[in-house]
Amino acid sequence: MNLVQAATTGIGSRTAFRLARRLPRQAAYGLGELLFDRVASQEALAFTHALRSNLAIVLGLPEESPEVDRGVRRLLKHTCRSYVDLARAAGPGGCTIAQCCRLQPAITAALDEAIATREGVVLVGAHMCSFDFLLIALSRRFPDVLALTKPSPSGSSKEMNRLRIELGLDLSPASAASLREAVQRLLEGGIVAIAADVPVSETGELVFFGRASRLSDGFARIALSAGARIMVGLSHRLGDGLYEGFGEFVPPPLATLGRQERARAWAQQCLVRLEALIRRWPDEWLMPEPVWGRGVPGAVAAPAEPPGVAGSTTRAVVRS
Numbered sequence: 001m002n003l004v005q006a007a008t009t010g011i012g013s014r015t016a017f018r019l020a021r022r023l024p025r026q027a028a029y030g031l032g033e034l035l036f037d038r039v040a041s042q043e044a045l046a047f048t049h050a051l052r053s054n055l056a057i058v059l060g061l062p063e064e065s066p067e068v069d070r071g072v073r074r075l076l077k078h079t080c081r082s083y084v085d086l087a088r089a090a091g092p093g094g095c096t097i098a099q100c101c102r103l104q105p106a107i108t109a110a111l112d113e114a115i116a117t118r119e120g121v122v123l124v125g126a127h128m129c130s131f132d133f134l135l136i137a138l139s140r141r142f143p144d145v146l147a148l149t150k151p152s153p154s155g156s157s158k159e160m161n162r163l164r165i166e167l168g169l170d171l172s173p174a175s176a177a178s179l180r181e182a183v184q185r186l187l188e189g190g191i192v193a194i195a196a197d198v199p200v201s202e203t204g205e206l207v208f209f210g211r212a213s214r215l216s217d218g219f220a221r222i223a224l225s226a227g228a229r230i231m232v233g234l235s236h237r238l239g240d241g242l243y244e245g246f247g248e249f250v251p252p253p254l255a256t257l258g259r260q261e262r263a264r265a266w267a268q269q270c271l272v273r274l275e276a277l278i279r280r281w282p283d284e285w286l287m288p289e290p291v292w293g294r295g296v297p298g299a300v301a302a303p304a305e306p307p308g309v310a311g312s313t314t315r316a317v318v319r320s
Helices: 003-007 010-022 025-041 046-059 066-089 092-100 105-116 131-141 155-166 176-187 218-226 259-280
Strands: 101-103 121-125 145-149 170-173 191-195 229-239 242-250
Touching: 010 025, 010 066, 010 155, 025 046, 025 066, 046 066, 066 092, 066 131, 066 229, 092 101, 092 131, 101 105, 101 131, 105 121, 105 131, 105 229, 105 242, 121 131, 121 218, 121 259, 131 145, 131 155, 131 191, 131 229, 131 242, 145 176, 155 170, 170 176, 176 191, 176 218, 191 218, 218 229, 218 259, 229 259, 242 259
Parallel strands: 101 242, 121 191, 121 229, 145 170, 145 191
Antiparallel strands: 229 242
């Protein structure tokens, strides 16, 4: 097992977090960036390949482009600094972490309004490298937040979930039971956080960055089942130890559409919003799986009102 492989284990992750807490911030940044630079140089790694493949499509460049390589290295630098900041700010209940993430007034005002009227909210996000800061800041401000996670996590993913729980997040691995729990939470006026950029095994008809993607409309179907609203929200780095979270509601499509058509149309509009936000900070989008898979199809235009599509298996996760 080499250093890169060791860092992805539970023990490796715990060791890295301890070092991040004990070393001076800049020293922790430097040590972490050396490790992540090793990761960036190993193009055969599935993780590195996925980052490169995804970023190439976002930037509209060939994977072998030097700008894609520089983008992946910037992404891993941002990721390293976010993880160091998370470790250093970690404390009981995530209070210090919440203070590191500045929530724009628009997101808190919109959520206050929804909660006051007992409307459930599905918070649809993406794998930005600082998304934990947004979730923890929201959970401090709005206690009834449920985050759906990947089922059966292992290694560093399992360790990250343990840390998130210690920081006060209410996590539930994706399953039929947790999806029922999510719908119930929404019916009671709560908030359910889901990442919309997680690829599913089948190729769907949702368009992302101008290409047919492997993304699911499951989050929209959950919102429709509970009569909930959907907010697209993201976070990004403002500087060392400082982050910003924001979001906006995406109105549902016309009720005259069929249920499947409504779910797909709503999901598509949410992906359009996410796409615009990711374009602003492409080197902070840490999606570790190829969103479009191999043999990416040619570019297509995103329809304003997509036709219906048969429902697919819901995959709702926060981060890997």
